[in-house]
Amino acid sequence: MKIERLSLGQFLLFFNASYLKDITLNKENLIQLVKELLAKFQNLLLLNGFYKVKVYVHQRIGIFLHILQMEEFEYGESVDFRIVVYLDEKIYFKTRDYFILPKDVSVYFDYTYFYCDVDDISDIMSVIEFGSFVYGRELDMVRKKWQKI
Numbered sequence: 001m002k003i004e005r006l007s008l009g010q011f012l013l014f015f016n017a018s019y020l021k022d023i024t025l026n027k028e029n030l031i032q033l034v035k036e037l038l039a040k041f042q043n044l045l046l047l048n049g050f051y052k053v054k055v056y057v058h059q060r061i062g063i064f065l066h067i068l069q070m071e072e073f074e075y076g077e078s079v080d081f082r083i084v085v086y087l088d089e090k091i092y093f094k095t096r097d098y099f100i101l102p103k104d105v106s107v108y109f110d111y112t113y114f115y116c117d118v119d120d121i122s123d124i125m126s127v128i129e130f131g132s133f134v135y136g137r138e139l140d141m142v143r144k145k146w147q148k149i
Contacts, residue, residue: 003045009069011045013037016062027085030055034065034083042079049073055085056135060124064091064135091118092139095131098149108146115146 002014015037023029034055038047049072056064070082092108092115093101101107105120115134118124134142 003041009049009051009072011065011067013041013065013067014062015065017058017060019063020057020059025057025059025087027087030057030063030085030087031083034063034085035081037063037065038067038079038081042077047079048077050080051082053081053083054136055083056089056091057085057087058091058118061091061118061133064133066136086136089135090139091133091135092116092142093118093121093124093127093131094134094142095127097130100127100130107149108143109149110142110146114149115142 001016002012004012006012019033019037023033034053038053041047045067047067050070052068052070054066054068056066073079094113094115095101096113098107098114101114101116102121105116108115113131118133121127
C-alpha cells in the first residue's frame with residue numbers, strides 16, 4: 001500500500017494485487033472493495049465530505065485510487081463517495097533505465113523517461129522499484145509527447 005497526498009483534499013492511493021486475489025474484477029465488486037478500503041482508512045486520511053474516486057485496476061499490479069474532495073461537509077465525520085471504475089484502461093511502466101525493460105516489446109521515449117505497457121513485462125515485480133506507473137490523464141498527456149524507439 002502507498003499513500004500520497006497531492007494537496008488538501010486530493011490523494012493517490014495504491015493497493016497491491018493481493019487485495020484483488022479473492023474477487024472477480026467487475027465494477028460492482030470493485031466499488032464494494034473500494035468502499036471497504038476507504039472506510040478502513042477514513043480516519044488516517046482525515047476524510048470528511050464528498051469525494052470523487054477514480055479507480056484504475058490491473059489484475060497483476062493492483063488498484064490505483066485517485067481521490068479528490070468535491071465538497072466539505074460541515075457536520076461531523078460524514079463522508080460520501082462517487083466511485084468511477086476504469087476497468088480497461090491501459091497502464092504503462094515509466095523508468096529512466098531503458099535496460100530494465102524487456103527486449104522485443106514496444107518502448108516509447110519522451111526525452112526523459114522510457115515507457116512500456118505493463119502487459120508486456122512478464123515479471124513486473126522485478127522492475128517495480130526502478131520506476132512508476134502511468135495511467136489515466138497523465139498517460140494521455142505523455143502519449144502526446146513520446147516517440148516509439
